[in-house]
Amino acid sequence: MADYGAIKVNAGKPYEVLVGRGILKDVGKLIKEKCRADRIAIVSDDVVYSIYGKTVEDSLINVGFKTVSFVFPHGEKSKNLDTFGKAISFLIEEGLTRSDAVAALGGGVVGDLAGFLSATYLRGIGYFQIPTTLLAQIDSSVGGKTAVDIKEGKNLVGAFKQPERVIIDADVLSSLPAEIFNEGMGEAVKYAFLDKKIYDLMQSDYKAEELISLCVRYKAKTVEEDEFESGKRKLLNLGHTVAHGIEKLSDYEIPHGKAVALGLKTCVYGAVKRNSIDKKTGEELVAFIEKNTAAGDMPFKLSDIVGQAIYDKKRSGEYISIAEFKEVGKVAVTEIQMKNLGEYFGESDI
Numbered sequence: 001m002a003d004y005g006a007i008k009v010n011a012g013k014p015y016e017v018l019v020g021r022g023i024l025k026d027v028g029k030l031i032k033e034k035c036r037a038d039r040i041a042i043v044s045d046d047v048v049y050s051i052y053g054k055t056v057e058d059s060l061i062n063v064g065f066k067t068v069s070f071v072f073p074h075g076e077k078s079k080n081l082d083t084f085g086k087a088i089s090f091l092i093e094e095g096l097t098r099s100d101a102v103a104a105l106g107g108g109v110v111g112d113l114a115g116f117l118s119a120t121y122l123r124g125i126g127y128f129q130i131p132t133t134l135l136a137q138i139d140s141s142v143g144g145k146t147a148v149d150i151k152e153g154k155n156l157v158g159a160f161k162q163p164e165r166v167i168i169d170a171d172v173l174s175s176l177p178a179e180i181f182n183e184g185m186g187e188a189v190k191y192a193f194l195d196k197k198i199y200d201l202m203q204s205d206y207k208a209e210e211l212i213s214l215c216v217r218y219k220a221k222t223v224e225e226d227e228f229e230s231g232k233r234k235l236l237n238l239g240h241t242v243a244h245g246i247e248k249l250s251d252y253e254i255p256h257g258k259a260v261a262l263g264l265k266t267c268v269y270g271a272v273k274r275n276s277i278d279k280k281t282g283e284e285l286v287a288f289i290e291k292n293t294a295a296g297d298m299p300f301k302l303s304d305i306v307g308q309a310i311y312d313k314k315r316s317g318e319y320i321s322i323a324e325f326k327e328v329g330k331v332a333v334t335e336i337q338m339k340n341l342g343e344y345f346g347e348s349d350i
């Protein structure tokens, strides 16, 4: 058995996040410890399933589970009500009962869809997360947010649903294309800005599982304190107001993690503008973002991006909740008047 570290998430229903290397082949045993299901429905996308499906399936069968697999085309375009409907029909046809469970094998798209599926099928069945992108490992697989996109916008239909266990194998990152790895690094930099320990680790010669563990610990602590996002959890939205604007303006061609990296740059420039950090520190932090994410230059005018905030879920009337970056390790939730939002973030020419 490979080595793995367990991180406890004390949400309404507590669960563990296991982080290690080579633990994919132990998935069956790790799921068996936490459920009495007869059958496990593996939900995955075509790319991930073709690489890791057999290992997971064999591991589940080896400990006595029967398995069925629902595999859909990869990509954000599949995270919709159509795929969701097909998945529900599949589970019904296969006769999965309430005591059976779902295993989400894939990135954030798979995790969000499979999570929503397990929150709603027969009014809720158990589910396990086996995240395979860096973004899913450090962010989306922990916290219990699940959703699908509808034509009016992203993640507009969903539910809070905590998994039974999250099983993270850092080895699967080796097959990730560099661009997709870098997207995850956008969220990693966000954690580095929230927690100096993560920032310091990222300045050193570190191992992926160390970064994953620290980010998961940070997220777990935040989620424990604010499971339903009424306060502290909003810190995790650092860089996201601008990121959502960029994603929307690009018609979702620019992926989330890259948009977050660009959003973080505007937070740093905003902090320079407010004299929270000096210009040199600001430049160092922007270089840190670029080195880790290769996000490049802002693709749209800041005023246009900020204009999209009108659609943001964090808006309430004339005000919007913002995670305000002051310096590394110092971020606070604040309310900004919508009309002042343009002034609030900064651009590279300040």
Ligand SMILES: NC(=O)c1ccc[n+]([C@@H]2O[C@H](COP(=O)([O-])OP(=O)(O)OC[C@H]3O[C@@H](n4cnc5c(N)ncnc54)[C@H](O)[C@@H]3O)[C@@H](O)[C@H]2O)c1
Pocket: 045, 046, 047, 048, 051, 074, 075, 076, 079, 106, 107, 108, 109, 110, 112, 132, 133, 135, 136, 139, 140, 141, 142, 143, 144, 145, 146, 147, 154, 155, 172, 173, 174, 175, 176, 177, 180, 183, 256, 257
């Ligand atoms: N629930 C949350 O809290 C939360 C948080 C952040 C993002 N999200 C959601 O996550 C989604 C983005 O997730 P993502 O970036 O993981 O995208 P993704 O799931 O689409 O994965 C990106 C691509 O990588 C491929 N892939 C995945 N793992 C691989 C591996 N190990 N080797 C090779 N290829 C692999 C996939 O097939 C896909 O083509 C968005 O829908 C976003 O809304 C959710």
